[in-house]
Structure formats: C-alpha cells, structure tokens
Amino acid sequence: MLALGNALPGPIATKIAAYVGYDVYGWFGLTVALLATVLPSAAALIILLTVMQKYKQSPVVKGMTLLVQPVIAVMMAVLTWTMAKGPADSIGIWQTLFIAVIAFWVIKRHKVHPALVILAAFAYGGLVLRYTV
Secondary structure, X not given: OHHHHHHOOOOHHHHHHHHXXXXXXXXXXXXXXXXXXXXXXXXXXXXHHHHHHHOOOXXXXXXXXXXXXXXXHXXXXXXXXXXXXXXXXXXXXXXXXXXXHHHXXXXXXXXXXXXXXXXXXXXXXXXXXXXXX
C-alpha cells in the first residue's frame, strides 16, 4: 500500500491515513482519518492568512512577506537545478536546454497550458529521444 501511495500524486500522509482509516473502520474511519490529517493544517493556514490580511499594512507583516520572497526564489532555483541534473546527465545538456527553452517559449509566448507542454514533452521523449539515448 505504501508503494501505491507513493506512486499517486499528492502528500503520502493523507493517502496512508485514508487507507488505514478505511481498513480499520470503513468509510467513517476514512473520513475521520482524512479530516484529522488535513483539518489542523488547513485551519492553521486559514487563521494565518486571516491575521496577515488583517495586518497587511503593518511594517512587520510587510517586512516578513518581502524577506520571504528571496528565500522562495533561492528554493525554486535549487529545485530547478536539482531537477535539471537528471535529464542533463541522461540526454545531454544541449537537449535538456533545447527542451526547456521551447517549453518556456510555448508557455509564455503562446499561453499554452503547462499540462499540454508536459504531454508534448512525454511524446517527444517517447518518440524521438528513445532512439538517441
């Protein structure tokens, strides 16, 4: 069940909680387990956003939100670098850059939905790259 949960998208905790809840107490157990897993963090997030919205003009809140932005940018850069290393090692840096540039151009310039770009990349990888790798 853990392997199946890892294969599905989304956090593993909610999937395992739902499975264990259902296994122990049926549909009622599934519902209680999911609520117990999701409700505390959702409530905390709603409360935090409400407080931040209420005090959005406060210099402290403005400073917090401004200082978080560079941290998020660095985290995104690290994620991008980490994710790009795999394809660069397997299909080469130029092929990886070509695909990335085309994907960026199609999404930004032509406003194509990212899911369609991902499907096109799957098709390209399956039809073209399988012969070159």
